[in-house]
Amino acid sequence: MTHQFPSLSPDQKKELSDIALKIVATGKGILAADESTGTMAKRLEKINVENTEENRRFFRDLLFSCDSSMANCVGGVIFFHETLYQKSDSGKLFPQVIKDKGIVVGIKVDKGTAGFNGTDGETTTQGLDGLSERCAQYKKDGCDFAKWRCVLKISDSCPSALAIAENANVLARYASICQQNGLVPIVEPEILPDGEHDLQRCQYVTEKVLAAVYKALSDHHVYLEGTLLKPNMVTPGHSCPKKFTPQEVAMATVSALRRTVPAAVPGICFLSGGQSEEEASVHLNAINQVPLHRPWKLTFSYGRALQASTLATWQGKPGNKAAAQEVFCTRAKINGLASKGEYKPSSSAGQASTQSLFTESYIY
């Protein structure tokens, strides 16, 4: 019971730790470009583009072949399996294109959610079968990190103790297997923003979920210094009638993380969920200005919040490629600044709203 059977050698630990630190180097975050085929369909449908393999390839190529200065604000890119084996217009495999820019390549490895019997629509996530072999292959094919998404929701009865415990456990199993194969696991316990709950409720649930996640990681002997966390920010539910300022969101978020995420974790990369591009940047910026000690990097791992305008600019027309790339780079730069708390929204009204409403005395 008390004997420790080493799961990783010092060299393996160093490799994992170095990868994690590289991904969340100061001013950098993650581009989540791992939309599954089905999810990509939804994105492309919005701009009336057909969901073909070529269109998916073209769009990812648009993102990945941006100017190499994108590496100043993007430390890692998460791929979907299909994309990992596609090539850019120049004939180079996408992982190589990304690596050549000094950006770390990651891969989504989960196989989607599966329902729990006896719960109110809650789920766990599958994908553990043969995961070790898949990870070994992904490592050979250029990946250095992985991502696995679990989903929880807030309602009168949710999240249940079962949902919390089971999702925490499956995240820990996934993380353990990744590390054995030299991949840094990004641990994503997303609590959906759907519902009418307020900020405090989301904070409370986030604290419970993260406490369970880190207990499970401890139980599974996961090397925390070689992991990253991808949580939701703490926000009110979409249908909550009360509005909260970016500073309130930031305080609630940082308080929750300080109470649950050990200092050994090198970086926390927020998901954007349903937030707009600007909202996600403003929130990230406020988080990096919270006057509380934050021992981990606090950055982004955005999908929609990095790509929405880019997609809208592209419209499926090759002629719009350069303009779309420019839009993407601008968004990436903004989030790079936000990850340092240095983003100043250009409109003066925007500036006022980020500076005037900080409630210093609120104890979260």
Place this chain on the structure above:
Amino acid sequence: MPSKLSEALKKELHETALRIVSPGKGILAADESVGSMGKRLAQVGVENSEENRRQFRQILFGADDRINSCIGGVIFFHETLYQYSDSGQSFAKMIRDRRIMIGVKVDKGVVPLPGTCGETTTQGLDGLSERCAQYKKDGAVFAKWRCVLKISDTNPSQLAISENANVLARYSSICQQHGIVPIIEPEILPDGDHDLKCCQSVTEQVLAAVYKAMSEHHVYLEGTLLKPNMVTAGHSCLTKYSPEEVAMATLTAIRRTVPPAVTGVAFLSGGQGEEEASIHLNAINNCPLPKPWTLTFSFGRALQASALRAWRGHKENEKAASEQFIRRAEINSLACQGKYTGDYAESGLQTYGSIYAY
């Protein structure tokens, strides 16, 4: 979702915790029970009478102003909280007047866990709420509760870990209701021949369980302090480790388990000698890994041993005894800031080595 502690109460708890572990300060653990005090006094040939216990605590509490910048809190045993100095001043008032926080040991000792190999839990929850309310009236602003675990082939068992974590969380929750900051002490004894790695592994498991329990019991972490063992090899381990190795193992374990929201970590000295404890504390504070909490001391023997030996129960030795205590307090004040050089610094053995070996 129940809201347990008001904003005002949370603020009070947090500020108290911050005061106890202000920069350069730590805790004097003067809460030896009558039985424990008996052992200490026997070692210096002094009878274990209430008067002798009072006399010795008087030496500590009456030390001059030099300790005011070194001691943020004193942990009292129940009996001592209601004792008076020779001049008729209550010990509680003496301490409070020096702007040092008053704490009280509230547990009622260890009891066996049947079906385990000599493991224990700690009792004292019955009527704890009422006792806390009374202690608060009598001047206490923090409390301490000690759980004990040990390392062997079979220990600590899952039961011992989870039961002790749970009772610590119950105790913490009750204290906070009364505006009392709980010091959480899950001591893993140094008895045994296990090596440094083993102690680190066990410490990580125990602390992970402690903080999971704290979460389950809705304890407000900013209004707590942790009193853990440093990570050391067992007493009978043949391998010797440098202070830097002890520091790395300790800090790594804490970084992996103690949330940044916890205000301070005040190490117990266990069986360590006075100088050893100070050197270790200093090495911990100089260890090149980020530390989001204050790292200080909550020492009993490691602050009092020399003072006891100088006193030996004789009134004429009081000044000398007081000087010994003050000296240790000042050294630990430096150590908790990483500024204690001592004799050790000269040897140049200050490499911390690879962080990946832990």
